[in-house]
Amino acid sequence: xxxxxxxxxxxxxxxxxxxxxxxxxxxxxxxxxxxxxxxxxxxxxxxxxxxxxxxxxxxxxxxxxxxxxxxxxxxxxxxxxxxxxxxxxxxxxxxxxxxxxxxxxxxxxxxxxxxxxxxxxxxxxxxxxxxxxxxxxxxxxxxxxxxxxxxxxxxxxxxxxxxxxxxxxxxxxxxxxxxxxxxxxxxxxxxxxxxxxxxxxxxxxxxxxxxxxxxxxxxxxxxxxxxxxxxxxxxxxxxxxxxxxxxxxxxxxxxxxxxxxxxxxxxxxxxxxxxxxxxxxxxxxxxxxxxxxxxxxxxxxxxxxxxxxxxxxxxxxxxxxxxxxxxxxxxxxxxxxxxxxxxxxxxxxxxxxxxxxxxxxxxxxxxxxxxxxxxxxxxxxxxxxxxxxxxxxxxxxxxxxxxxxxxxxx
Ligand code: ADP
Numbered sequence: 160x161x162x163x164x165x166x167x168x169x170x171x172x173x174x175x176x177x178x179x180x181x182x183x184x185x186x187x188x189x190x191x192x193x194x195x196x197x198x199x200x201x202x203x204x205x206x207x208x209x210x211x212x213x214x215x216x217x218x219x220x221x222x223x224x225x226x227x228x229x230x231x232x233x234x235x236x237x238x239x240x241x242x243x244x245x246x247x248x249x250x251x252x253x254x255x256x257x258x259x260x261x262x263x264x265x266x267x268x269x270x271x272x273x274x275x276x277x278x279x280x281x282x283x284x285x286x287x288x289x290x291x292x293x294x295x296x297x298x299x300x301x302x303x304x305x306x307x308x309x310x311x312x313x314x315x316x317x318x319x320x321x322x323x324x325x326x327x328x329x330x331x332x333x334x335x336x337x338x339x340x341x342x343x344x345x346x347x348x349x350x351x352x353x354x355x356x357x358x359x360x361x362x363x364x365x366x367x368x369x370x371x372x373x374x375x376x377x378x379x380x381x382x383x384x385x386x387x388x389x390x391x392x393x394x395x396x397x398x399x400x401x402x403x404x405x406x407x408x409x410x411x412x413x414x415x416x417x418x419x420x421x422x423x424x425x426x427x428x429x430x431x432x433x434x435x436x437x438x439x440x441x442x443x444x445x446x447x448x449x450x451x452x453x454x455x456x457x458x459x460x461x462x463x464x465x466x467x468x469x470x471x472x473x474x475x476x477x478x479x480x481x482x483x484x485x486x487x488x489x490x491x492x493x494x495x496x497x498x499x500x501x502x503x504x505x506x507x508x509x510x511x512x513x514x515x516x517x518x519x520x521x522x523x524x525x526x527x528x529x530x531x532x533x534x535x536x537x538x539x540x541x542x543x544x545x546x547x548x549x550x551x552x553x554x555x556x557x558x559x560x561x562x563x564x565x566x567x568x569x
Contacts (some may be wrong), residue, residue, distance in 0.1 A: 210274060246260075325379065328378035462495050492559045497554040503518060505548075
């Protein structure tokens with residue numbers, strides 16, 4: 160193989176050759192020149208250092224076509240003489256695949272071979288990399304802004320939907336109250352005696368009206384909670400009164416459904432501060448649900464007792480001595496509504512407390528009762544959960560602290 164540079168320029172031709180080879184050595188790519196036989200006429204420094212040759216048998220002459228390009232010389236020349244400007248082949252350069260671009264110089268009948276990294280081996284230079292990172296960041300910024308705009312639009316649509324729901328419910332409230340009043344008046348008999356059939360029809364209509372009233376009140380509560388307009392009235396109240404107030408209505412509904420209702424109210428339930436109508440609504444939601452999902456002949460138990468509730472986020476870690484000592488004083492009220500109904504599969508135990516979630520879409524309801532209950536309980540600094548198994552009934556429980564403490568999360 161020829162050496163690339165001649166160190167001692169003696170004749171003008173030799174000087175020129177030396178100059179040329181120095182220039183070609185300065186190229187940052189391997190360059191080779193060969194004749195038609197495959198003999199290398201020139202290889203710049205890069206080519207000498209990086210182009211990989213196959214091992215040559217003892218005494219044999221190295222041949223570029225056979226040992227580097229691995230190509231049939233005749234075929235290659237055929238392509239180039241046939242008019243192809245350049246033929247690309249793959250070779251090994253510096254231990255990595257490289258692309259050899261081969262051109263033909265017809266006058267001296269030589270081939271010039273430039274080698275360059277194969278396209279997928281091109282190292283991304285820093286500028287290119289910086290540009291790519293910049294483009295990606297810009298793309299991410301645009302996506303983020305689009306997402307934010309879409310989110311704000313959705314939020315606005317959602318707000319409008321809530322406002323609409325609230326005003327529709329509000330509009331329905333008065334006519335429904337009037338209808339309910341007339342049903343009561345008719346059923347009282349003060350406008351004249353009723354036949355058995357008339358009474359049954361009126362009773363049925365009144366129950367439907369009651370359901371509508373409850374639905375409208377659910378929507379009103381939901382919209383008030385959604386728009387942050389709900390203000391709780393914390394006052395000293397007796398939770399027993401709160402439950403007993405509803406007992407007559409529940410007893411009638413349970414009698415009609417042939418489901419037994421048990422009320423177990425702890426004797427020592429203290430008076431504490433809570434929003435009376437809101438907690439009444441929470442208990443009613445749970446009792447109504449239990450009745451709805453318990454077949455005739457079943458049983459629902461509403462139990463209220465005091466309980467010691469040790470919050471995990473309590474800033475004071477209880478000492479071992481305190482745990483081992485006498486039982487801690489109750490600090491909260493535990494309300495549980497247990498039924499012998501259809502039960503709920505474990506995967507829905509969290510989900511049913513979300514807005515508009517119903518396990519059985521064929522059952523009546525809007526999937527809002529538990530969502531509202533959960534928010535109201537949380538607004539009282541309490542918590543709600545369910546224990547249930549399909550076919551084995553459900554037990555919905557909530558805890559209300561008797562004294563609302565303010566915890567520091569810092
Ligand atoms: P809805 O007004 O539709 O009853 P809720 O939020 O009160 O909505 O309840 C959500 C879903 O949870 C119900 O659709 C029902 O599938 C399930 N669920 C609630 N309570 C019970 C229960 N006691 N037994 C079985 N399923 C229940």
